[in-house]
Amino acid sequence: MGQRLADASTPARLAAPDEGIGRDELALATRNHGLPLEALRYDVTPPGLHYVLTHYDIPYVPDDTPWPLAVAGRVARPLHLDLADLRAFPAVTTRVTLECAGNGRALLTPRPVSQPWLVEAVGTAEWTGVPLRLLLAEAGVEPDAVDVLFTGADHGVERGVEQDYQRSLPADVAMGTEPEVLVAYAMNGAPLPPQHGRPLRLVVPGWYGMAHVKWLREIAVTDVPFTGFQQSVAYRLRQESGEKGEPVTRIAPRALLLPPGFPDFMSRTRVVRPGPVPLEGRAWSGQGPLAGVEVSTDAGRTWHEAELEPDGGWRWAWRRWHYDWTATPGEHELSARATDAEGRTQPLEQPWNRGGFVNNLVQRVPVLCLEPGEEG
Structure with a gap:
């Protein structure tokens, strides 16, 4: 997952x-x-x-x-x-x-x-x-x-x-x-x-x-x-x-990353090989039209703009995004975050509430990039 x-x-x-x-x-x-x-x-x-x-x-x-x-x-x-x-x-x-x-x-x-x-x-x-x-x-x-x-x-x-x-x-x-x-x-x-x-x-x-x-x-x-x-x-x-309490109503902005590569079921880590790795996913918001999606490949230290596809006339449906990443050997943590037209974005640390509602915390996907020639 x-x-x-x-x-x-x-x-x-x-x-x-x-x-x-x-x-x-x-x-x-x-x-x-x-x-x-x-x-x-x-x-x-x-x-x-x-x-x-x-x-x-x-x-x-x-x-x-x-x-x-x-x-x-x-x-x-x-x-x-x-x-x-x-x-x-x-x-x-x-x-x-x-x-x-x-x-x-x-x-x-x-x-x-x-x-x-x-x-x-x-x-x-x-x-x-x-x-x-x-x-x-x-x-x-x-x-x-x-x-x-x-x-x-x-x-x-x-x-x-x-x-x-x-x-x-x-x-x-x-x-x-x-x-x-x-x-x-x-x-x-x-x-x-x-x-x-x-x-x-x-x-x-x-x-x-x-x-x-x-x-x-x-x-x-x-x-x-x-x-x-x-x-x-x-x-x-x-x-x-x-x-x-405040009522739960509209959906907060969220982007999800489709986990790349293949899984290591012992560590719950995704495994990729060095070189170009296409990253893709979906983003949506019920609070305002999407303005953009950013991707981080270094645990949120830096962010890069992803390409967000048009909504095709479906205002209330998720939109596909993609980003080209060049993987280098070692451990990485991938994330994506969505921002809507009102400036709402996803937090890196999620405020807590008793019901666990409206949690749009940025997704974190651990990835291991193999050394050149290493078997996956």
């Missing part, structure tokens, strides 16, 4: 139960999986390689099961739509990079207790569906709308309370065009796979994955802010238990 797991001797700071990090979520770690970094070569991630994180059980939805979607609350005309109704609306396809809010959590010290992602909780897909703003316009949103609440069919217990997975968006985000939120029914040109929300899910370009509610069954417009567990307790940036 090009990253070393946190040392097993590193003490983990246990998150308090009020932060949504508990036994159930740890048990689900076995069904969650990340992107193999070799798959960064794909412009669009195959569904089986795209990262998956589920909070509760994956709902079973047989092919022929009706799936009504309700649009209710502070609207003039409540809607009850099936898949055929949704397909009658103009379809939009957009390429979007999704990243888990906890991506990089395992690189923090002390390590927060939850899904132990290194940097692999990411993927890019082409999502097809109905712009949410069209459904809300059809329903007629009342002027006093504050939030739009989304309820999924996945179901579990938090702090002893049985509940569905629910998240909200501010009404102006839900009804806006930048980004344009989708109620999606297809991924990469095919019906949604079960683990990605079949038959309906929300896609919120530029926002971390917790906002992309899967197995979507109800949309409700409210005149007060939503204060449910996944909104006001989980997914908050806190230093100490009991703090209200």
